[in-house]
Amino acid sequence: MASSDVKLIGAWASPFVMRPRIALNLKSVPYEFLQETFGSKSELLLKSNPVHKKIPVLLHADKPVCESNIIVEYIDDTWSSSGPSLLPSDPYDRAMARFWAAYIDEKWFVVLRSFLKAGGEEEKKSVIAQLEEGNAFLEKAFIDCSKGKPFFNGDNIGYLDIALGCFLAWLRVTELAASHKILDEAKTPSLSKWAENFCNDPAVKPVMPETAKLAEFAKKIFPRPEA
Amino acid sequence: MAERSNSEEVKLLGMWASPFSRRIEIALTLKGVSYEFLEQDITNKSSLLLQLNPVNKMIPVLVHNGKPISESLVILEYIDETWRDNPILPQDPYERTMARFWSKFVDEQIYVTAMKVVGKTGKERDAVVEATRDLLMFLEKELVGKDFLGGKSLGFVDIVATLVAFWLMRTEEIVGVKVVPVEKFPEIHRWVKNLLGNDVIKKCIPPEDEHLKYIRARMEKLNIKSA
DSSP: OOGGGEEEEEOTTOHHHHHHHHHHHHTTOOOEEEEOOTTOOOHHHHHHOTTTOOSOEEEETTEEEESHHHHHHHHHHHTTTSSSOSSOSSHHHHHHHHHHHHHIIIIIHHHHHHHHHOOSHHHHHHHHHHHHHHHHHHHHHHHHHHTTSSBTTBSSOOHHHHHHHTTHHHHHHHHHHHTSOSSOTTTOHHHHHHHHHHHHSTTTGGGSOOHHHHHHHHHHHSOOOOO | OOSGGGTOOEEEEEOTTOHHHHHHHHHHHHTTOOOEEEEOOTTSOOHHHHHHOTTTOOSOEEEETTEEEESHHHHHHHHHHHSOSSOSSOSSHHHHHHHHHHHHHIIIIIIHHHHTTTTOOHHHHHHHHHHHHHHHHHHHHHTTTOSBTTBSSOOHHHHHHHHIIIIIHHHHHHHTOOSSOTTTOHHHHHHHHHHHTSHHHHHHSOOHHHHHHHHHHHHHHHTOOOO
């Protein structure tokens, strides 16, 4: 299929955009990356995602697909014969992957994002405590899902690895801002090892933003509140 | 009809007035799956619920052969993948993706926005009603030329959107605000009639009188002014 058949509207710093990029890489699907300018929304984006007006949007033969985790499932379904499956085959295991992905977006990431907006020390401490509690859940989830293999999805990166792993660069930026290790090998050894494996994966490396560059960007979009 | 149900144990921890619980009952009933319903008191959560859903502590929870699954959309996909009769998700990857997109839209946009009406009066309430109507317009447009959101027959999105048909629209009577007037939303009204023509839907939605009483009591408790 010609690469012009698959386009992705996104931005380099967005963890949500990283998700379909990793999925497309895992399936060896070439695509055209249409980078949005921060602070404005292109006509194409507004036309392709009139409901949410957000990135990422996958355009497959001009048909738009929106919502990052939904796009990942679409990629898995559409290019099912290419590369390993992104979701397990057993319905219960699939349900676990979807459950944890929903948890990550609705609870874990909401807390992570709130740190960079948090005001005083007390608020920051509370956010860190919540994140660490979440990490404890995810450590157990990883042990249950991976069944001794390196990734949530087993031998290969999959839907849930992508759902969580996309936030690792932002997590590191938050750790820098907090001067505190949030993902701690001592507390969550399996999750920490997983994070390392995830970041080193060839499908992930090219699209994971550099921590320093992301930290600079974060300063721009989350100006520090007055002390 | 599949013979497996005799040896399988299916339990549902739910709540009679919850749209998230009822949608699971609809799916199980559509597929002819027998289940044991365990009514939960959500104001005083049982140790069983807390044990089976320690992360979110919410209903519904489906328990299949002793293994728990939480989050209604995750449960619905699990049900569709496990009991293959009368599929509720489309086969085509793009259609399946759109079904997931609209279901997420109902739960994360329509429901969340509509719930903001709690405790609001006057101009603030009007703003919430306007915002809810803007979102409902997307569903209205989706229904043009279709009997159901799933097309010719009841599907995944219809099951999820019973939240609109039998919860949001039932609330109108009590709150005294016609959020979904028939002049503005003729397709949605036509769709509700089509839903009521389906025996499974009729059987699985809460009985109207009891439900209205419950909603009235809940609104009073949450301090929503009635007309």
